[in-house]
Amino acid sequence: MNEAESRLFALAKEHLKDSYSPYSHFQVAAALMTESGKTYTGVNIENSSFGLTNCAERTAMFNWINDGGLPDPIEQLLIIGNTDRPISPCGACRQVMSEFMAPESEVILTDTKGEFVRYTVDELIPYHFTEKDIEDGANK
Amino acid sequence: MNEAESRLFALAKEHLKDSYSPYSHFQVAAALMTESGKTYTGVNIENSSFGLTNCAERTAMFNWINDGGLPDPIEQLLIIGNTDRPISPCGACRQVMSEFMAPESEVILTDTKGEFVRYTVDELIPYHFTEKDIEDGANK
Amino acid sequence: MNEAESRLFALAKEHLKDSYSPYSHFQVAAALMTESGKTYTGVNIENSSFGLTNCAERTAMFNWINDGGLPDPIEQLLIIGNTDRPISPCGACRQVMSEFMAPESEVILTDTKGEFVRYTVDELIPYHFTEKDIEDGANK
Amino acid sequence: MNEAESRLFALAKEHLKDSYSPYSHFQVAAALMTESGKTYTGVNIENSSFGLTNCAERTAMFNWINDGGLPDPIEQLLIIGNTDRPISPCGACRQVMSEFMAPESEVILTDTKGEFVRYTVDELIPYHFTEKDIEDGANK
Numbered sequence: 001m002n003e004a005e006s007r008l009f010a011l012a013k014e015h016l017k018d019s020y021s022p023y024s025h026f027q028v029a030a031a032l033m034t035e036s037g038k039t040y041t042g043v044n045i046e047n048s049s050f051g052l053t054n055c056a057e058r059t060a061m062f063n064w065i066n067d068g069g070l071p072d073p074i075e076q077l078l079i080i081g082n083t084d085r086p087i088s089p090c091g092a093c094r095q096v097m098s099e100f101m102a103p104e105s106e107v108i109l110t111d112t113k114g115e116f117v118r119y120t121v122d123e124l125i126p127y128h129f130t131e132k133d134i135e136d137g138a139n140k
Numbered sequence: 141m142n143e144a145e146s147r148l149f150a151l152a153k154e155h156l157k158d159s160y161s162p163y164s165h166f167q168v169a170a171a172l173m174t175e176s177g178k179t180y181t182g183v184n185i186e187n188s189s190f191g192l193t194n195c196a197e198r199t200a201m202f203n204w205i206n207d208g209g210l211p212d213p214i215e216q217l218l219i220i221g222n223t224d225r226p227i228s229p230c231g232a233c234r235q236v237m238s239e240f241m242a243p244e245s246e247v248i249l250t251d252t253k254g255e256f257v258r259y260t261v262d263e264l265i266p267y268h269f270t271e272k273d274i275e276d277g278a279n280k
Numbered sequence: 281m282n283e284a285e286s287r288l289f290a291l292a293k294e295h296l297k298d299s300y301s302p303y304s305h306f307q308v309a310a311a312l313m314t315e316s317g318k319t320y321t322g323v324n325i326e327n328s329s330f331g332l333t334n335c336a337e338r339t340a341m342f343n344w345i346n347d348g349g350l351p352d353p354i355e356q357l358l359i360i361g362n363t364d365r366p367i368s369p370c371g372a373c374r375q376v377m378s379e380f381m382a383p384e385s386e387v388i389l390t391d392t393k394g395e396f397v398r399y400t401v402d403e404l405i406p407y408h409f410t411e412k413d414i415e416d417g418a419n420k
Numbered sequence: 421m422n423e424a425e426s427r428l429f430a431l432a433k434e435h436l437k438d439s440y441s442p443y444s445h446f447q448v449a450a451a452l453m454t455e456s457g458k459t460y461t462g463v464n465i466e467n468s469s470f471g472l473t474n475c476a477e478r479t480a481m482f483n484w485i486n487d488g489g490l491p492d493p494i495e496q497l498l499i500i501g502n503t504d505r506p507i508s509p510c511g512a513c514r515q516v517m518s519e520f521m522a523p524e525s526e527v528i529l530t531d532t533k534g535e536f537v538r539y540t541v542d543e544l545i546p547y548h549f550t551e552k553d554i555e556d557g558a559n560k
Contacts, residue, residue, distance in 0.1 A: 041206065046330060050304065050326060052331070053333075087557075091516075095192050119547070133501070133505075134163070164443070221413070221417050230371075232469060235372055265371055267368050273363050277307070329549055348438045
């Protein structure tokens with residue numbers, strides 16, 4: 001990992017303790033950095049009705065939007081889980097990445113052992129659905 | 141509104157500008173106060189795939205959890221929308237309230253004209269699903 | 281239970297076996313009847329990413345819409361779970377009920393022991409969010 | 421398109437009329453075929469609270485599970501939208517595909533003009549999250 005990635009890794013690893021995961025006992029955390037160098041973190045937040053669960057990556061991105069971050073784009077997003085391989089983001093989170101991150105921006109998947117792998121958003125969700133698709137469909 | 145409610149109303153109203161709602165053009169914001177007097181805010185965050193949209197109330201509650209807020213319970217949650225009557229929280233948000241807020245805790249529904257109505261969480265989602273239900277069902 | 285309710289109860293109880301719940305081991309089923317007397321069933325369908333889970337009640341209502349059922353309204357909806365009290369519908373399902381069922385229509389909550397309790401949609405999700413709210417908000 | 425694909429295309433195109441999409445005015449439909457040759461269809465089903473929206477692909481897969489279809493695997497899934505290019509499935513639907521379809525199974529993306537493109541599930545959601553990941557994480 002380079003210096004920025006190492007900083008996000010430390011932030012996310014430390015943040016695992018704030019995960020709310022009484023149903024899966026599976027802690028996940030995320031940290032992102034914007035172009036201006038600001039950082040935001042996230043944890044998974046479960047619910048007794050499983051469908052209302054929010055993942056760590058989405059918590060971090062929602063945090064960034066909620067802070068008025070939209071004009072300061074996300075440059076990279078790191079995710080950490082206590083898994084046997086670098087954790088995989090779920091499809092719902094890939095969809096939210098595709099809404100808010102440039103196709104070529106970096107997503108770093110890691111585990112608590114420090115293993116990691118890099119993807120771009122476009123590699124994680126190729127041929128993704130866009131605002132333009134919905135406009136095309138609605139105008140016909 | 142009492143003083144605490146007025147403070148949450150001002151916070152939430154000011155925060156409407158951070159709503160990400162390019163699909164509905166419908167801005168919603170929320171603000172909550174914990175027992176120790178800390179405040180957290182939220183906005184609605186939409187997605188080109190509508191099902192990945194997150195509401196303002198959930199953004200605020202996720203923000204509080206993400207900040208390690210669990211030991212400092214939510215005392216009241218205020219929601220504001222640019223509606224003709226005080227805004228109604230959707231069922232998904234009521235479910236997340238029932239996970240994290242006491243049944244008797246206060247939810248204040250408001251609109252940009254300053255009209256408001258008070259509910260308890262239990263009034264908004266009576267006879268709610270709990271962790272105990274899931275344990276009962278799974279152990280049989 | 282009256283005759284229609286007993287028929288829905290039998291349908292839903294028999295349907296529990298089709299639940300896909302490898303993560304919670306918590307089986308839920310639902311059955312609904314339309315004004316013309318047609319019936320539709322549903323089960324909970326979980327996902328390794330908990331947030332993509334779909335509940336039984338929603339599966340049944342989606343089934344009805346998907347079959348072109350909209351012109352033939354839902355008269356009553358029954359839910360069954362292997363719980364210690366009649367099962368409670370989650371907030372997300374209450375929201376979908378409020379979209380597709382009249383406020384006074386009946387929801388029967390049951391468990392595998394045959395205990396049951398009746399609610400109206402309006403009792404389960406009072407002061408609910410509507411299409412009108414979203415139009416009001418977007419037009420300002 | 422081959423014969424099976426053409427049959428799914430006709431089924432899905434005819435089914436667009438059952439879409440419930442009063443908020444986006446964007447109709448989507450899906451059709452799938454199992455190994456034994458059975459077919460199931462789906463439409464998008466929106467909600468005034470956008471986050472409760474269900475996509476066409478998920479409706480079709482939930483339909484198949486709900487019918488006890490699990491022992492008869494999905495061989496191919498076709499999606500159609502009134503778009504300017506073959507429609508893209510959202511990330512949430514890709515996640516549900518990864519739960520229920522083999523990595524090499526076929527997803528055919530089409531539009532109402534009859535344009536189409538073929539993907540495998542693994543191409544749509546590479547390095548996907550699995551039940552094994554969640555077990556690894558929870559057991560530590």
